[in-house]
Amino acid sequence: MSVFENKTLLITGGTGSFGHTVLNHFLSSDIKEIRIFSRDEKKQDDMRHELQANYPDYFEKVKFYIGDVRDRDSVMGAMPGVDYIFHAAALKEVPSCEFFPMQAYKTNVVGTDNVVQAAIHYGVKSVVLLSTDKAAYPINAMGISKAMAERIIYSNARVASEHGTTLCCTRYGNVMCSRGSVIPLFREQIRNGHPITITDPNMTRFMMNLDEAVALVMFAFQHANPGDLFVQKADASTIGDLAKAVQQLFGDTGTKIIGTRHGEKLYETLVTREEMLRAEDLGDYYRIAADSRDLNYDKFFIKGTVKTQADDAYTSHNTKLLDLDGTVKKLLTTSYIKEELESK
Numbered sequence: 001m002s003v004f005e006n007k008t009l010l011i012t013g014g015t016g017s018f019g020h021t022v023l024n025h026f027l028s029s030d031i032k033e034i035r036i037f038s039r040d041e042k043k044q045d046d047m048r049h050e051l052q053a054n055y056p057d058y059f060e061k062v063k064f065y066i067g068d069v070r071d072r073d074s075v076m077g078a079m080p081g082v083d084y085i086f087h088a089a090a091l092k093e094v095p096s097c098e099f100f101p102m103q104a105y106k107t108n109v110v111g112t113d114n115v116v117q118a119a120i121h122y123g124v125k126s127v128v129l130l131s132t133d134k135a136a137y138p139i140n141a142m143g144i145s146k147a148m149a150e151r152i153i154y155s156n157a158r159v160a161s162e163h164g165t166t167l168c169c170t171r172y173g174n175v176m177c178s179r180g181s182v183i184p185l186f187r188e189q190i191r192n193g194h195p196i197t198i199t200d201p202n203m204t205r206f207m208m209n210l211d212e213a214v215a216l217v218m219f220a221f222q223h224a225n226p227g228d229l230f231v232q233k234a235d236a237s238t239i240g241d242l243a244k245a246v247q248q249l250f251g252d253t254g255t256k257i258i259g260t261r262h263g264e265k266l267y268e269t270l271v272t273r274e275e276m277l278r279a280e281d282l283g284d285y286y287r288i289a290a291d292s293r294d295l296n297y298d299k300f301f302i303k304g305t306v307k308t309q310a311d312d313a314y315t316s317h318n319t320k321l322l323d324l325d326g327t328v329k330k331l332l333t334t335s336y337i338k339e340e341l342e343s344k
Helices: 017-026 041-054 074-076 094-100 101-121 142-160 184-189 210-223 239-250 324-331 335-344
Strands: 008-012 033-038 063-064 084-087 127-130 168-174 196-198 204-208 230-232 237-238 255-257 270-272 278-281 285-288
Touching: 008 017, 008 196, 017 033, 017 041, 017 084, 017 210, 033 041, 041 063, 063 074, 074 335, 084 101, 094 101, 094 142, 094 278, 101 142, 127 142, 127 210, 127 255, 142 168, 168 210, 168 270, 184 196, 184 239, 184 335, 196 239, 204 239, 210 285, 237 239, 237 324, 239 324, 239 335, 270 285
Parallel strands: 008 033, 008 084, 033 063, 084 127, 127 168, 168 230, 196 255
Antiparallel strands: 204 237, 230 285, 278 285
């Protein structure tokens, strides 16, 4: 028996990499129903046929809802009877959001508020927002919009809890081999005999696989207080070692350094110095409690805080840095790499 026994789970953006992994975890469990909410009917149809072919005993648990988180009416239409929500719908490619920041705002900010308000209205038990390391000290439109999405969770958490809904966030680093990530790009370049394009070989990034991302969300469901932020401690790799690791597995076609793209950082931050001051170390995870200050503005202008930040943030530069062999081993934990090796 689990907390999901006989319950209904809604996954926004459910046809993405995360949604597929969640389905693999839950289809054969004691959950009653999984609702996939997304705007792409082709991806929904592909997922439907995949489930029918591979999970004939379980696919009827999955229900598909066409809609867009930007459209509150369509979100409300998918909400009656829902117990839990994974809010994964987002625009998350840095260059796309840089060129079209209003689109990032509409999906990542307005869309999150629509999900939150619908969840409160229908008495959903828990909502977990999937956020990103780029929301910590954001310098690009994607990170800024996800930071705002986190603030929507925090600002609504207290009121939502009074209605029986727990709102919380998870923040994670690069999910290896997910849609739009660099590893499938490297693989495609090698397949076509082209050199791998590297922005900066010294750039570091957190490395998580999809199963670890799901485990983080599950941990949040089981342990969240209203407004909590959960971060999983993660290994990191330099982009240079990541490129070498992919080539070690699939062939060396050379590398080409193209320089850092607009909106990119040399390293990523999962927990800021300000958040580390109130972070609780839970072993494999950090829990960052919500800011408990209320709307008494005197607390901001009259009564301050002596210490406002820790000495260090938690970044991809000061976490465990994998060497080349460690990066190869990490890649081999992903289904994508295993399948690509089998099809070589």
